[in-house]
Amino acid sequence: MEALLAVTFLGYMIAAAAFVAALYDAQWKRWAFSSLAVGWGAQTAWLVREGFQRGLWPITTMYDWTAGFVWLSIVAFVFYQRLRPTWPLGGFLMPVVVVVWLGGQVLPRTPGTSTVLVSSIASMAAYVAFLIAAVFSVMYFEKERELKWKKVRVFYYQLPSLDVMDMVSARLVWLGLALLTMALGAGFLVPTGSRMGLRAVSTVIVWVIYALYVALRQWGWQGHRAAVYLMLAFVLILVDVFLVGSLTHGAFY
Amino acid sequence: MQIQVVGINHKTASLKIRARVGLTPELIADAYQRLGELHGNQGVVILSTCNRTEIYVAGNVSYAAMVKWWAKIVGVDQSEFVDAVFWYADDRAFDHLFRVAAGLDSMVLGETQILGQVKAAYEVSQRYGAAKALHRLFRYTLTVGKRAHAETGISHNALSMGHAVVELARKVFEDIHKTHALVIGSGEMGTLVGRHLTSAGVGRLTLVNRTVAKAQELAEELGADYADMAALPQLLRGADIVVTATNASGFLLDETMVRTAIRGNTQKLRFLFDLSVPRNIDPAIAKLGAGIFLYDVDDVEAVVQANLAQRQKEAVKVERIIQEEIRSLKEELAASEVGPVIRQLRSKADAIRTAELEKAMNRLPHLSAEEKAVVADTTRLILNKFLNDAMVTMRSWAAEGDKQNHIDAVRELFKLTESNEPSSVPMQGVALEPER
Numbered sequence: 143m144e145a146l147l148a149v150t151f152l153g154y155m156i157a158a159a160a161f162v163a164a165l166y167d168a169q170w171k172r173w174a175f176s177s178l179a180v181g182w183g184a185q186t187a188w189l190v191r192e193g194f195q196r197g198l199w200p201i202t203t204m205y206d207w208t209a210g211f212v213w214l215s216i217v218a219f220v221f222y223q224r225l226r227p228t229w230p231l232g233g234f235l236m237p238v239v240v241v242v243w244l245g246g247q248v249l250p251r252t253p254g255t256s257t258v259l260v261s262s263i264a265s266m267a268a269y270v271a272f273l274i275a276a277v278f279s280v281m282y283f284e285k286e287r288e289l290k291w292k293k294v295r296v297f298y299y300q301l302p303s304l305d306v307m308d309m310v311s312a313r314l315v316w317l318g319l320a321l322l323t324m325a326l327g328a329g330f331l332v333p334t335g336s337r338m339g340l341r342a343v344s345t346v347i348v349w350v351i352y353a354l355y356v357a358l359r360q361w362g363w364q365g366h367r368a369a370v371y372l373m374l375a376f377v378l379i380l381v382d383v384f385l386v387g388s389l390t391h392g393a394f395y
Numbered sequence: 396m397q398i399q400v401v402g403i404n405h406k407t408a409s410l411k412i413r414a415r416v417g418l419t420p421e422l423i424a425d426a427y428q429r430l431g432e433l434h435g436n437q438g439v440v441i442l443s444t445c446n447r448t449e450i451y452v453a454g455n456v457s458y459a460a461m462v463k464w465w466a467k468i469v470g471v472d473q474s475e476f477v478d479a480v481f482w483y484a485d486d487r488a489f490d491h492l493f494r495v496a497a498g499l500d501s502m503v504l505g506e507t508q509i510l511g512q513v514k515a516a517y518e519v520s521q522r523y524g525a526a527k528a529l530h531r532l533f534r535y536t537l538t539v540g541k542r543a544h545a546e547t548g549i550s551h552n553a554l555s556m557g558h559a560v561v562e563l564a565r566k567v568f569e570d571i572h573k574t575h576a577l578v579i580g581s582g583e584m585g586t587l588v589g590r591h592l593t594s595a596g597v598g599r600l601t602l603v604n605r606t607v608a609k610a611q612e613l614a615e616e617l618g619a620d621y622a623d624m625a626a627l628p629q630l631l632r633g634a635d636i637v638v639t640a641t642n643a644s645g646f647l648l649d650e651t652m653v654r655t656a657i658r659g660n661t662q663k664l665r666f667l668f669d670l671s672v673p674r675n676i677d678p679a680i681a682k683l684g685a686g687i688f689l690y691d692v693d694d695v696e697a698v699v700q701a702n703l704a705q706r707q708k709e710a711v712k713v714e715r716i717i718q719e720e721i722r723s724l725k726e727e728l729a730a731s732e733v734g735p736v737i738r739q740l741r742s743k744a745d746a747i748r749t750a751e752l753e754k755a756m757n758r759l760p761h762l763s764a765e766e767k768a769v770v771a772d773t774t775r776l777i778l779n780k781f782l783n784d785a786m787v788t789m790r791s792w793a794a795e796g797d798k799q800n801h802i803d804a805v806r807e808l809f810k811l812t813e814s815n816e817p818s819s820v821p822m823q824g825v826a827l828e829p830e831r
Contacts, residue, residue: 289566292694294701299552303569305664365662366685 146188151243153181158240161232165296174232182216189213201262204383208246214270215239222274230300234277245384265325265345269379271318272352275311276376279369282307286366308365311372319352344386351375396437398532399484400491401461402449405502408479416469416476418443426468427523433464438527442516444509446502451492453528458482489532489724493717496536497543498550505549505706510540531731535724539717547712552702556584556670557591559699564636564666567688575599577634579627580641581609584670588638593617601630605641631656638668639675647675654683662686668695730790736802737789739811741782748778
C-alpha cells in the first residue's frame with residue numbers, strides 16, 4: 143500500500159477508535175480530531191496527485207467513487223460540526239466511513255477515461271447526505287433504546303435530543319434527494335456509454351426509496367419508524383453500490 | 396506563615412449547632428471589626444452558609460485562639476460546639492477550601508451556589524481589608540471553582556426529582572419552549588414539577604386538578620393555564636409532556652383514554668411521568684406507540700442515581716484540578732517567601748559594587764566615558780556571574796519544605812534585613828539588573 147493511502151488508513155482508523163472512546167471519556171476528542179485531520183490531509187493529497195497524474199477528476203471508477211465518498215463524508219462531518227457542534231456523531235460515522243473505505247480498496251483500480259462531473263459529484267454528495275441521515279437514525283435508535291429500557295448510559299448523556307436527531311435526518315434526506323435529482327438530470331443529459339443504463343437504474347431506485355421516505359413523513363411518519371427506514375435504506379445503498387461496482391467490473395460508467 | 400481553617404459543616408455538626416454558631420452578615424461585620432482580638436493573624440476570611448461556617452486564618456495563630464475568638468463573636472460557650480469543629484492547616488486547608496469551592500464538599504455533589512458564596516465571603520473580607528495574606532489562596536480558590544464547572548461535568552445532570560423530569564423531557568425535546576406540558580395534580584410534587592417546567596421555559600403549561608381552585612391558584616403564580624379533570628382527554632391530544640402527581644388510588648390515564656387521544660398520531664413523541672404512588676398512569680400505555688415514553692417514580696429516581704454516579708466520576712477529574720492548583724499555589728507561596736531574600740541579596744551586592752566603583756572612578760579621572768562604561772559593565776558582569784548560582788539555588792528552595800532554615804542562614808550570612816534594605820550600604824541609585 144502506498145504511503146499516502148497508508149497514512150489515510152491509519153488516520154481514519156485511529157480517528158474512528160478515538161471518536162468511539164470519546165463517547166466514554168471526552169479526553170479522546172483531541173486525538174480523534176487530530177488523527178482525522180491527518181487522515182483527511184493524506185487522502186486529499188492522494189486525490190490531488192491522482193487528478194494531476196490522470197489529467198482529469200479522479201471519479202472514473204468505483205474505487206474513485208468510494209474514495210471520494212469517504213473524503214466528502216468527512217468534509218460534511220466537519221462542516222456540520224461548525225454549524226452545530228455534535229462531535230458524538232463521529233463515534234457513529236467514522237466506523238462506517240472506515241468500512242466503506244476498506245471496502246473500496248478491494249475494487250479494481252483501472253482508471254476510466256471520462257466522467258460526468260456534475261452528475262458524479264452531485265450523486266456522491268447525495269449519498270453522503272443519506273449516510274449521515276442514516277447515522278443520525280442509528281444514534282436516534284440507540285438513545286431511544288436507552289430511554290425505553292430506562293437504563294441511562296453513555297448515549298443518554300452524549301447524544302442530542304430525539305426530536306433533533308429525527309429532524310436532522312429528515313432535512314438531510316430532503317437535501318440528498320434534491321442533489322440526487324440534479325445528478326440524475328445531469329446524467330441523462332450527457333450519455334456516456336452502454337453501462338450508463340445500469341448505473342442510472344440503480345440511482346433511480348435509490349431516488350424512489352428516498353422520495354417514498356419524504357412522502358411517508360408527510361403522512362406522519364417520524365421517530366422510530368422513520369429511523370429504521372433510513373437505516374435500511376442506507377444498507378440498500380451500500381449493497382447497490384458494491385453490487386453495481388462488481389457488475390460493471392469497477393467502472394463507474 | 397501558616398494558613399489554617401477552623402469550621403463546622405453539615406458533616407460534622409447538626410443543624411442545631413450550625414445555626415447556633417453560624418455567623419449572620421451582622422456578626423461577620425462585627426468579627427472583621429474585632430480582628431485585633433485575634434493576635435498574630437495576617438488575614439481572615441469568614442465563610443458562613445446554612446451548611447457550613449468556616450474561618451480561614453493566615454498567620455501564627457493557635458487553634459485554641461481561633462476557636463475562642465469564634466465563640467466570643469457568636470456568644471456561645473466553646474464547649475457547646477468544639478467537638479464538631481474541624482481544623483486543617485496549609486496543604487490540607489487549601490485542599491479543603493478548593494473542594495468546598497468546587498462543590499465536592501456540598502450536600503448536593505457539584506452544586507454551583509457555594510462558589511458564589513465563597514466569592515462573596517472573600518469580597519466581604521476584602522471590603523474590611525481583612526483578607527491580606529489570603530488573597531492568593533482565594534484567587535486560586537475561585538480559579539479552581541471555575542475550572543471545575545467549566546472543564547468537568549461535576550455540575551451537570553439533575554439530582555432532584557423535579558429537575559430530573561425536566562432533564563428527561565429535554566432528552567426527547569430539544570426546544571422545551573415549543574412543547575405543551577400537562578401537570579395533573581397541584582400538590583407538593585405537582586407544584587415542584589410545575590415550577591421546574593416554568594423556569595425551564597416550557598412553551599405552554601396546563602395544570603389540571605380535581606379541585607380547580609387549587610390549580611387556578613398555582614396557575615396564576617406560574618403564568619399557566621388550568622383545567623378540571625373533565626378536560627383531560629381533550630388536553631391529552633396536544634400534550635407533549637404529561638406529569639401526574641396526585642393521591643388518586645386508580646389510573647387517571649387508562650389505555651382507552653390515551654389510545655383515543657393519540658389516534659392518528661401514534662408516532663408523535665410524548666413523555667409521560669407518573670410521579671404518583673399508587674400509579675395514576677396505566678403501564679400498558681407505554682406500548683401504545685413507539686413515540687411514548689413512560690417513567691414512574693422509581694424510573695426517575697434511577698436516573699437521578701445514574702446522574703449522581705456520573706457526577707462522582709467527574710469528581711475524580713475535579714480532584715486532579717485541585718491537586719494541580721495546590722501545586723501551583725504552593726510554588727507561588729514559596730516563591731513569595733524566597734523572592735524578598737533574593738532581591739535583598741542582589742540589592743546589597745549591587746550597592747556595594749556601585750559604591751566601590753564610584754571610589755575607583757574617583758581615583759581614575761583620566762578614563763574616558765567609554766572606558767568608564769567598560770569598567771562598570773565588567774564589574775556588573777562579575778557580580779552577576781558570581782551571584783548566579785546562589786540565585787538558582789535559592790529559587791529551587793521554593794519547592795522545598797524546610798526552606799525557612801536556609802533562608803534564615805542566607806539572611807544571617809549576608810546580614811540582610813527584613814526591611815528589604817541592605818544593612819551596611821545605602822541603597823541610593825541602585826538599579827536591579829536582570830540575571831545573565
